Amino acid sequence: MNRTAWHEHEWQLIHAGAQSPSMHMALDEVLTTEVASGRRKPTLRVWEWASPAVVIGRHQSLRNEVDSDAARRHGIEVVRRISGGGAMFIEPGNTITYSICAPMSLVAGLSFQESYQLMDSWVIDALAVLGIHASYQPLNDITSPAGKIAGAAQTRRGGAVLHHVTMAYDIDSTKMLEVLRIGREKLSDKGTLSAAKRVDPLRSQTGLPRETIIKRMIETFRLKHGLSDDRLGAEELALAEQLAGQKFSSPEWTAAVP
Amino acid sequence: MHGEYKIPGGKLVVADLNVVDARLTDVRISGDFFIEPDSALDVIDAALQGLPADASHEALTLAIEAALDAEVTLYGITPGGVAMAVRRAIDGATP
Incomplete structure (x- = not known):
């Protein structure tokens, strides 16, 4: 497979109203499948959160990562995403989340590390425009001299x-520290036990x-790669609602690794 | 039994398992790593089931390597890292 450049694709933007955590998990699966099949053009989706959530990685143990009682107490929904990586603590106004669903040709021939770097490159530029x-x-991190800014995850x-x-x-x-269990071992090669990765x-x-x-x-993405405003199709929405429910x-899914 | 190992430059690997009749059982590997395809983690779990509880780190590593197809991609996790978490679970080096 030959590698394609960003500008060779007709990028679509989806920035819909707030949706539930399980709906966001479902939309990632549906839109990635749609791009894989060629029914949907490559897409940047910016998420708006309707409610707080803990999102755990595909292979994380629910029990090891989340204090379920504390999550319930704070009204936080716990969901498992389809990609690997670590747990994230989400509150609607506190987080900026987006997904890129791209044809494999964009990362053809690249190592995983190179593909993370490539997919993060536009946002590094966007942050530079913002003075960061x-x-x-x-x-899989995006960091600044002042501390970690973001975490990425990929799946195919x-x-x-x-x-x-x-x-x-x-x-x-x-x-966050009440709800997430952050173990000592995880911090063992970070040189500090007193705090999680400094955010x-x-x-x-x-x-x-x-x-x-x-x-x-969004402006930076549009300038770099081109971007047309799009919306979720009725079929995509119906499929995602079904998967979310x-x-x-x-x-069975959320505790797939208990 | 529970063991954890943070792979230097990689991710956290967690092993939960039991030992029955000196063999590994109910082995479940978890963590914040990446595996493609994601079903390959089941292959790793299966490769460890039934192995002797006194299998060396090297033997555990080899058992995992042998079970994984060439097209499986690991990111932030290595067979040796999984073997380390398993040994720690057996030896009780992590609570």
């Missing part, structure tokens, strides 16, 4: 790659409202 000196940090479905990123806009770390969110780094940052990010809300 950010860089890709292997394996047939002919498409899904690359989704969660960026910290603001963070209630007290609540420095976009709010303190830019002083800008969340909506403004999202708008500027049957798969992503089910204990």
Whole structure:
């Protein structure tokens, strides 16, 4: 397979209203499958969260990662996504999340590390425009001299790659540490046991409202790669609603690794 | 039994398992790593089931390597890292 460049694709933007955590999990699966089949053009989807969530990685143990009682107490839904990687603590106004669903040709011949770097490159530029000196940090982080900004995860479905990123806009770390179990072993090669990877969110780094940052990010993508406004199709929406209800809300999936 | 190992430069690998009649059983590997296709993690779990509890780190590594097809891609996880988490679970090096 020959590698394609970003500008060889007709990128579509989906930035819909707020949706539930399980619906976001489902949309990632549906849109990636649609891009794989060629029914949908390559897509940038910016998420809006309707409610707080903990999103755990495909291979994480639910029990090891999440204090379910604390999550319930705070009204936080726990969902499992289709990509690997670590748990994320989401509160609607505190997070900027987006997905890129691209044909495999965009990353053809690249190592996983190279494909993360490639898929993150536009957002490094977008952050530079916002005055932040950010860089890709292997394996899957975006970081700045002041601290970690974002984490990415990828998975592949047939002919498409899904690359989704969660960026910290603001963070209630007290609540996060109540809900997520962050073990000592995880921190063992970070040189510190006193705190999780130091996160420095976009709010303190830019002083800008969340909506403004999202708008500027979309502008940067549009300028670099081209981007047309699109919306979810009726069939895509119906498929995602079905998956959200049957798969992503089910204990069988969420506790797939108990 | 539970063991964890943070692979230097990689991700956290967690092993949960039991030992019955000196053999590994109910082996479940988890963590924040990436595996394509994702079903390959079941292959790793299966490769460890029934192995002797005194199998060396090297023997565990070889059993995992032998079970994985060439097209499986691991990112942030290695057979040796999984073997380390399994040994720690058996030896009780992590609570």
